[in-house]
Amino acid sequence: MRSLIDKTLLLLLAMxxxxxxxxxxxxxxxxxxxxxxxVEWLLYQTNKYSCIAWILLIIIIMACIPIGSWCVLLPVVVYDMPRLPVRNEIAFAPLLMWIARCIWVLPLMWHGITAFDRTIVVIAVVTVISFAWGSSSHDTAQFRHELRRVQDHARTLARTSRRSKAEFEEERAQSVRMATLNERTRIAREIHDNVGHLLTRAIMQAQAGKAVADATGDETAAHEFAALTDTASAAMTMVRRSVHDLADDGTDFAAQIEDAVRSVGSASPDFAVTLSNEVSDAPAAVARCFSMVIRESLSNVVRHSGATSASVTIREFPALWQLVVQDPGPARHDDRQQIDDDDAMRGMGLADIDSRVRALAGMASCGPYDGGWRVFVTVPKHRQDTSLNGGNNG
Structure with missing residues (x-):
């Protein structure tokens, strides 16, 4: 667009x-x-059309020799000469380039020799200015193009840097989270292994002392030992609840699910499992239940089905969590004894799945689906507090 404006000004000057x-x-x-x-259109095309532009400009320039009145239009034509690309595969390309770009000197010299006047001098000066103007415009366009390329490269590097920084921050946050979860699990294990056993021994000693006091008729000592037993039992209950809370806080839902899928997939190299997990966090009881259901379901697929793949899908809804384990089939049929054994094992596994899901007030549906087998489990969210409290008290 800028070059068209420049050539329009040169044309007006020629007029x-x-x-x-x-x-x-x-x-x-x-x-x-x-x-x-x-020529302006050809410059925006690929370099294979540059020869056409060169030919057009050279023809017009050479036509100025027999038609002297066209010399006044040379500045408009010469403006495009420095802007035309050169094919480097041609022999002596730089030398030929300068010869072709300076060919406009021929008509000026011809008319300067045959009929020299002031007009030819003015046209020559304007043509030289036009050539320099076109060369400057070409260099400016090249610099602008290179600047845009550098800016694009800088933006690409900035995006890559931001992406790498975000990934690093995410990995660091994940590492900190995993370290925190592992530390909570370690603390819970230490409390359970040390404080729990000491409190259990204290309760047993207090109960033994109360039994001795009752046998000897020492009511005061029996009353003190009973109070000590109650206090130690209450402390044991609080420790047990704290241990359960720490263990639950130390549960990584996504890692536990991936471990369950990986444990079955790695055991059978020819068996592929596709995991789609939309849940980032869930209570420890739900994580343990889903992990057990996934292991049992995938084990059933490996043992009882001829499928070479299975899918595990976990979704989170406002009121519930959903787990679907499905294989495309077909079922494997061996001898009758093997079928009976498989059915018995499948029945025990499905009963275990149903009992674990019902413990969380959920529902499990297992059966044939679309030529294969599907395990469909839903666990409500609003019942988890009650279920967890009941489990902790045990």
């Missing part, structure tokens, strides 16, 4: 120098305008 008062000059103006627009 001022010599107003087209004859047909040949008017034809030259129209020809130069058409050629200039065509």
């Amino acid at each position: 001022v120098l010599t107003f087209p008062d004859d047909v040949s000059t008017l034809i030259g103006v129209l020809t130069v305008i058409s050629c200039s627009c065509l």
Whole structure:
């Protein structure tokens, strides 16, 4: 667009120098305008069209020798000469380039020798200025293109840097979270292994002392031992609840689910499991239940089905969690004894799944589906507090 404005100004200057008062000059103006627009279009195409642009400009320049009135239009034509690309595979390309770009000197020299006047000098000066103007415009366009390329590269590097930084921050946060969860699990284990056993021994000693006091008729000592037993039992209950809370806080739902899927998939190299987990966090009881259901379901697929793949899908809804384990089938049929054994084992596994899900007030549906087998489990959210409290008290 900027080059078109420049060439329009040069054309207006040519019109001022010599107003087209004859047909040949008017034809030259129209020809130069058409050629200039065509060259401008060719410059935006691939380099394979550059030869056409060179040929058009050289033809017009050489036509200025027999048609002297066209010389006034040379500045418009010469403006495009420095802007044309050169094919480097041509032999002596740099030398030929400068010869071709300076070919506009021939008509000026011809008319300067045959009919020298002030007009030829003015046209020559304007043509030189036009050539320098076109060269400067070409260099500016190249610099602008290179600047855009550098800016694009800088933006790409910035995006890559931000992405790498975000991934690093995510990995660091995950590492900190895993370290925190592992530390909570370790603390819970230490409390259970040390404090729990000491409290259990204290309760047993207090109960033994109360039994001895009752046998000897020492009511005061029996009353004190009973109070000590109650206090130690209450402390044991609080420790047990704290241990359960720490263990639950130390449960990573996603890691536990991935471990359950990986444990079955790694045991059978020819068996592929696809996991789709939309749940990032859930109570420890739900994590343990889903992990057990996944292991049991995938084990059933490996033992009782001829499928080479299975899918595990976990979704979270406002009121419940959903687990679907499905294989495409078909079922494997061996001898009758093997079928009976498989059915018995499948029945025990499905009963275990049903009991674990019902303990969380959920529902489990297991059966044939779309040529294969599907285990469909739902666990409500609003019942988890009650279920967890009941489990902790045990």
